[in-house]
Amino acid sequence: MAVAAKAITPPDRVTIRRALLSVSDKTGLIDLAKALSERGVELLSTGGTAKAIREAGLAVKDVSDVTGFPEIMDGRVKTLHPNVHGGLLAIRDDADHRGAMDEHGIGAIDLAIINLYPFEEVRAAGGEYRLTVENIDIGGPAMVRASAKNHAYVSIVVDPSDYAPLLAQMAENDGATTYAFRQRLAGKAFARTAAYDAAISGWFAETLEVDAPDYRAFGGKLAAVMRYGENPHQSAGFYADGTGRPGVATATQLQGKTLSYNNINDTDAAFELVAEFEPETTAAVAIIKHANPCGVAEGETLVDAYRKALRCDPVSAFGGIVALNRALDAEVAEEIVKVFTEVIIAPDASEDAKAIIAAKKNLRLLLTGGLPDAAARGAMVKSVGGGLLVQDRDFGRIDDLDLKVVTKRAPSEQEMADLRFAFRVAKHVKSNAIVYVKDGATVGVGAGQMSRVDSARIAARKSADAAEAAGLSEPLSKGSVVASDAFFPFADGLLSAVEAGATAVIQPGGSMRDDEVIAAADENGIAMVMTGMRHFRH
Known part of the structure; x- marks a missing residue:
């Protein structure tokens, strides 16, 4: 009462x-x-x-x-x-x-x-x-x-x-x-x-590891008022949740215009992706557009990784977000500023790199002080009419999975390295996701399609376009490996990848037609690895 x-x-x-x-x-x-x-x-x-x-x-x-x-x-x-x-x-x-x-x-x-x-x-x-x-x-x-x-x-x-x-x-x-x-x-x-x-x-x-408490509350402190949300008629604000997870919310912006709603969303997607790659082991760069990667690569140096990532889709990279898993150095900064870029996010930056970026006054440079832990759990929240959907962050990592070769042919050492790379990236691509990879770099990305076959075809088309832009005579996907974020429900998606030139595939498995898909791989001499874990991302 x-x-x-x-x-x-x-x-x-x-x-x-x-x-x-x-x-x-x-x-x-x-x-x-x-x-x-x-x-x-x-x-x-x-x-x-x-x-x-x-x-x-x-x-x-x-x-x-x-x-x-x-x-x-x-x-x-x-x-x-x-x-x-x-x-x-x-x-x-x-x-x-x-x-x-x-x-x-x-x-x-x-x-x-x-x-x-x-x-x-x-x-x-x-x-x-x-x-x-x-x-x-x-x-x-x-x-x-x-x-x-x-x-x-x-x-x-x-x-x-x-x-x-x-x-x-x-x-x-x-x-x-x-x-x-x-x-x-x-x-x-x-x-x-x-x-x-x-x-x-x-x-x-x-x-206490309570997955679904009876009552759930979320809060944050206003970090910035957006000029508008995804579109000009939508109001928006950015709130820091106080958990201290390194990223956009903890970053220091050294220069450039105020971040927009879409900038923040895309920058977060980019930084969470490069966090999949240990900086002590490899240099990694992700170029993001509309929350999807248009190029991801690893290399001995950041500039090597950036050039490989840019080659995947140089058209989409225009106006994109660049994330690095190591401190921004002068060499890679010189390359990045050659292409119109909205935001660069990195754990740190050298003084020479800061000076190079400073010449581009509208280019935002965010320094976070560290990388987020890709394996850490944490709540992700999505509003729906009348309620909230709450789930763990996708903390699954391929390094922790028991990979199974299910075809007659096993992947070569290089193919297996690329398959692992491809599956890391597919985790961060909107489903249905298809990712072609060769030599530690994406060479074709198909994202967000209603049909997995369409994703495979789009990724192959982008691979052909990138090859043409690079002056090459055959698609970049030729001789690549391919990752799918979820199982192939039919063999047609796999066959599309074969047509694109893929020689090995990694996928979760679990379809009622797995046997048909495996048989199609064997018929085409394709090596296939199953992970047992899918990575839907909506």
Whole structure:
């Protein structure tokens, strides 16, 4: 049963006479405290916050003096008291509430400056279990929610970026805040505690390996407001989830225009793909367009890998995203800037490479500080009408699979190396996916078709086009291997690959017609390997 609301009209302006400050992030704290003190606002505070304010030479009253009870249990219990929450929750224009305040000596608190223990930072840093639990804030969220609920009378600030707007409000309104301003602060406060609790519950689900918890929450902090979404009529924003996974959300953008919604989506796809390749073992480059690879390659050096990747589909690479699994160096930077490129993302970059990219002012350069772990689990979320689809990230890797040769002919050593490469790439191509590979580089990619045969034919056509652009007389796919992200339901898809010149194939297997497909491979002298794992990507 819903709680009844009293018919009281909130005041438009509430003068701030008493403020409670309790912050973990002390950015801007002293300047704010000074500004409030100069306006004659009484300051109440806790623990380290009170200490910092006092050391700045400002008058501040400890919350323990207000509650008549000391902070106990290592500070776990300090603000959970009627003298604090009564001051935050009291409806000032309600006679019963005023009577309770007078009877119990509870003073009104007009402003709460609260930010929370750094749970997200500890989680992202991989803190051990007890440390992570200890950084779950209890009193902070309780005060935030109390203040936000009573926004008719209380201004709640949870983000240092709002200190300046708060002081501007007070300057404009002779020390008061307006109801509209308090409403906006309250909305942000509830969103903050929601994101905080989402991070905590998500951490518990991951730590305890609960695949489908009864309740699931997701939250994040606004990293950027997009000019628009996928299309100009769609609004959009980019939120960082606080998990610390290296990528677009953690990257430093050194130059270039603000990233668009589509830029971020494509850049994420590119960086997750190159993360499949260990930088200690090989240099790898992926060129992405519309979230699909148009060229991927590995090599001794990044420039070697880039040239091989570009050869696969030089037309589609125009206006694409380039991702590297090693620090961007000057040699590969010189090659990349020869083609119009939207974004480069890499773990790091040399000073010479940065200087080369700087000459292209609209080219965005993102440095992440590391690569994401391709084998790590983590939630992926997709909205559908009325709900959310949640699944693990596709953490399957070919290195962990038991590969089975199912044809009379086994792949050669070079074919097997290319098959492994091709299957890594196919994992990141929209299904139905067909990927031709030769000598550690894609030579044809077919993506997102309703028919696997069409994907095979499109990839072969692109291979022929790339050969023509390179001045070669036969398709790049001739003598290649081919990967399929899922099983061949019929032999026709395999035969299309044979026509394109493929000599070996890797696929998950599992079709009711596997025997027919294997027989077709044997008839054409094709080696076939089955992985037992598919990689649908929608």
